[in-house]
Amino acid sequence: MHEHVPTWVTVVFGLILVAMVLALALEEKLHAKKSFITGVAAVISLLLAQSLELLPTHDLTNSLNETVEMPVYIAAIDWGVIAIILGSSIFVDVTSKSGLFAWIAIRLTRASRGDPFWLLVYYSLMTVLFSALLNNVTAMIIVGSLSGVSLKKLGRADKLLAFLMIEGLLTNVGGLLTLISSVPNIIVGQTAGIPFTDFLFTAGPYVAVSTLLTILLGARIFGIKRLSTDDEKAEALALVDTFDEKESIDSRGFFIYGAVMSVLFIVAIATASLMEITRELGMGFIALAFAAAMLVRYRSEVDQFYQAVDWDLLGFFAALFVVINVMEHAQVLDAIGVALSAMLELPGQSATLLLSSAAASSVTDNIPLAAMLANILRGLGTDPSSPLWWSVVFGANLGGNLTPIGSASTVVAVTVMNRYGLGITFAGFVKRAAPFAAMQLGLAVAYVLFFV
């Protein structure tokens, strides 16, 4: 890293970073995908940094003592994170073909006996579970689409907005549960070196309490009550009994295989840091290995799953890592770190960092925010047990609940709302989400201050 970077250079690169963040916040208006925006920022940053001779070379020496050229835009990327996202998304996509997730969703629908309150409880728990084990977007897609179909079937379409709103808000709560539940968790967890089990045991109690309060608050605000008469109960039960969970299963063998592999996947990820072989290879290897194991059934048509990979997301990450790396060399992160250090010297710094992270991630992507803050905290030599890491995790995840563009899963929730003609506006979402977001953030601040 260069010791003496002129201030004007740092300012110029800082402006590029601000422009990229603003462009990401306005991606819908710009009609540009995330990967394109960060890609352009990466190209400009690299060209400028190279011309100013800010970049180091990353040549490697192999076992034959040969020098292998390693361009900076390759070395800058955290391939471990890319591998986790690529492997997990293929694993989840193939596993969903087994009918496992749909089976769970329909079983829970039937378990509710068609009672709106219990349906809300089961769908909320399912949202949290799927968000924690899969990812927020997949969870919202599964539970949101099921809500649309089942509430229409039960003649409760008037409650669809409430269900989708609560589910959307719970995806970001469930996304807090494990190290692999959301990308900010992966980035912060990897940077801080927090083991999977530590992450789970620290976030778990908050997720449980916050989920319970969100359900109760949602039921109260939106007037979702239990059925009272026997006739209502019998009618609802008859309607919900028309769903047959077995219909979602094409092959019983593959269904069982998918269920077993899902359990093994979670166990493998959870114990990755405990076994030497997986500790060395990392969670990305585990994700890719399990994706390969699931693809065995579709070995002659794996290309269809490659096509379904979210290449925009992966391209976005790759370019983002390059941009952040360049910003490190241009000492932009150092400058932000100095400002952050000043803030962290104030009383209640964990709460301040959490709330400012939440505010920032409510209007822009929480991934660059998490990546940038994680790098800054590492640069400041923050201890892995510090609550500041958790301030970033809670703030980056929960900030997505403040606005409809705050997280990818709330965007999906709004998409499903519009699909059913519920016509939710930006202001309408903010107004409805505000009590929930305030409760969740207040609880998070208290939790980080007193329990972490």
Add this chain to the structure above:
Amino acid sequence: MSLVDQFESVFRGAERHRYAYDRPAVERVLVVCDLQQAEADAFVKSLESFLAEVADATWRVLSDDDYGDVSELRAIVDAYDPQLIVSYRNVRYATWRWPYSLGVFLNAMTRETDYPVLVMPNPHELPEMKWSQTSTDRVMVLADHLTGDDSLVNWGARFTRPGGNLFLTHVEDDQVFERYLDVIGKLPSIDTQSAREAIQERLLKEPSDYIESCQAVLGKQGQLTQKVVPLVSMGHSLADYVALIKEHGTSLLVFNTKEQDQLALHGKAYTLAVQLRDVPILML
């Protein structure tokens, strides 16, 4: 196709119409004929034998002298409020010699009332009354959309003799199917062969699942000892229907005739009712 749409399809596909048995009550039967008293008595005696499942109902017979025009017949029907009307094609008219219609009286009873109408072969046209030597042991419920039509199945089950066969038949219109496939074949975004296979499989799966549910419920009911036979196929022409009916030696045919948005009888019902002159037909 978006993932939301994919999962919605999975969940909609998981929805199954489950059959619920509800035994139709038949306590009052009204026979409308144009026979003289003695012939009418003989006709009814044959009917009671043929329709053993409802033989213990109260039967009222309107013979030739008991009613005048259509409105008079309607008034009698409304006053009696039967749960089943039994008559035959071209009743009160000699037009049975020109078998191209059901006749005004029968049309009025099928269109202007909600009562099930059992249409028997005309005893003037077919005086040997071959049906009287059979029983309702081979009942065929016929539909081009059977799934979810519990009432149709209930009536079929109601009339099927213990130990008899209840054929639940769904004929998916292959002409309509081909017309849509023709359009799909012109859309580059949809793989035509995959669409053909997937749509056809789905179209036939739903009635098959429904019939499976009928078999399970009727078997569970314990009171019914009929064998439920599924017949699900593609087809469209009258010949396809007639072939099925003849192939299985159907002694009683059951189908829907009411069409909410038109005065004429539903779909192929009229054509079948006119053409199948020697088969008793229960028109719902």
